[in-house]
Amino acid sequence: MTDKIEYSRQDDIAVLRIRNPPVNALSQAVRQGLSDAMDRAEAEDGVKAVLIVGEGRAFIAGADITEFGKPPQEPFLPDLCTRIEGSPLLVVASMHGVSLGGGLEVALGAHYRIAQPDARVGLPEVHLGLIPGAGGTQRLPRLTGAEKAIEIITSGRQVKAAEAEELGLVDRVTEGDPEAVGLAYVRELLSTGAPRRPVSELPAPEPIDWDATYDSVLKKGRGQISPATAVRAVQDSAEHPFAEGMKRERAHFMDLMQTDQRKGMIHAFFNERAVGNLPELKGVEPRALQSVGIIGGGTMGAGIATAALLAGLNVILIEMKQEAADAARERIAGNLQGAVKRGKLSESRYEAMMTTGLEVSVNYDSLRDVDLVVEAVFEDMGVKREVFGRLDAVCKPGCVLATNTSYLDVNEIAAATSRPEDVIGLHFFSPAHVMKLLEVVVADKTAPDVVATGFALGKALGKVSVRAGVCDGFIGNRILAVYRTAADHMVLDGASPFQIDKALTDFGFAMGPFAVADLAGLDIGWATRKRKAPHRHPEERVPTYIDRLCEQGHFGQKTGEGYYVYEKGKRGGTPNPKIAELVAEEQAERGITPRDFTDEEIVRRYMCAMVNEAAKVVGEGIARRPLDVDMTLLFGYGFPRFWGGPMKWADIQGLDNVLADIERYAQEDAWFWQPAPLLKKLVAEGRTFDDLNKAAS
């Protein structure tokens, strides 16, 4: 037996304790150990029941994701679950922490299930581009019915113990040591002569409208295929005997295991964790972080304050005037009330945050004891430097001074203080208490422990923090500017903004670039174009048609008209007929004869522009690794998670194919399509962006 399973006897009960830190993933050794331990329990005299428990903080977190993509090794998990279920002994699972994926499937193979009140169960395989592959799509519907099973599987959500008990997923919820309460439950079952209760022998679920369910899940998946596949697997549980259903589930599972979407989503899973592991921060202690000062209580400042309060930090928010300070307090209250309404925050904790957690002031002296200050004032260098000069005078030695600027030079801001080593960029994304991405922008003189403090704040706020160097737009906005320009060029050459938006939402983006521009406000892009105009390269193609709309005061959703026309109270907009006229005028001025674009070419150009600029960002060291770009685009820019990020997408396409396309496009516009040196280097060496990730981690 492997050392992953500790076998012990409590009278007539065999206890199988899984020991595979950190979360008892079902590695081959664990599967082998469980199988051997079941054999042993059935062979020993006097054993009437088996109790399965997990050591540490989780029952079982699921199959071992590090094994995916490698040849499967026996015992296969579905066989193990069926083997456990088929035991002549009474088998009970005592669940605590999380029981996810294969973890829940092992528990469903048991005859009874007891859980801790704070335990959570779920089948999150769709978040990995898969479906449950060890009987989950066959056993769960037999307990909860097809509709609820499909909701749980396609959402991948974690179900709290109380709800799981209501659904019949667990039989008992009892507080206490999982082994102790498990043993007591087994003894109760034995004393009452409770029968073995194989879930597979329960009646098949009642049929539902499978095709309608499949269609709605497919639509909701926005291009991701595994949730819809799960519907078909559950349908199999209703239409075939259990054994046949298991075969069909396995076939679906193995097909999905081969997909690019599974590669992309596993890439995202591991790199969401790896992105915060920076070699240069190993052993670097962050500074104390109990109280946070925020300068500016507009949407961004109030959002940051909300995130900090929700993380249990004390917040002192500074505004220039009492009226603005009061408005900021209202904004924060509104944000927190949203969390209360969603059941994420209790009324009592809300009251505590708004009374003792938050102080709003018009006096900078209130900041003298805070551990970190982040400013979210107007995006103007003069204003920022003035604020930092005041912070330098007021804040205690060692206080971290952070700017939330989205593109200004953090070195220049740091130079406004006597302590540039304490200055860092913390670029939040609006709404700051919702968006997960945080760019931690490291200036030339930023001290390592200040960088570590930026990451510590990000972790406390539940962010995905990415280290960025200083340049215009850091990582995300710099790359966005380029792929957005590629879209603008396609409009000038004949594609409509509406076709481009649709092609990209079909590719998996939540919104296309023009709908995003309407949401953010066309005035922002307009101001950026005016700011950059004096420095433009003569070869740059910058469309002006949309400026005409801005000059008329149309800035998108906030004014009711932009690329789209928005009706009050209606979601989404309809294409603005003015756009075609404005584009045609500019094409005539530029002597362009518009041509047709296929959706495929639109996506390809858009993605090649994104990857090319991303390769420059990595090559220049603005992003440490390609995975840092992937996580930036996933968590800040709505990039479809099932591709894993633009760099993973490029690896899957083949970097040689991407470079060939860029070189072909460069024949039309050599200035815009200058191939990134890093991309050319990797292609020449036959390496991938993932090879770089491995070398850098």
Ligand code: T1G
């Ligand atoms: N396999 C391998 N490693 C895993 C793992 C897993 N299933 N889950 C977590 N880890 C590692 C993780 O990479 C990290 O490593 C460490 O554990 C702590 O994780 C057949 C096929 C369990 C809720 O999708 O959701 O079963 O970075 O930092 O925030 O149907 O991890 O320390 O080196 O996330 O407390 C289904 C995935 C698999 C669950 C804990 N299960 N994991 O969160 O810690 S597919 C999942 C999680 C499956 C079957 C199918 C979370 C967590 P390192 P962490 P956490």
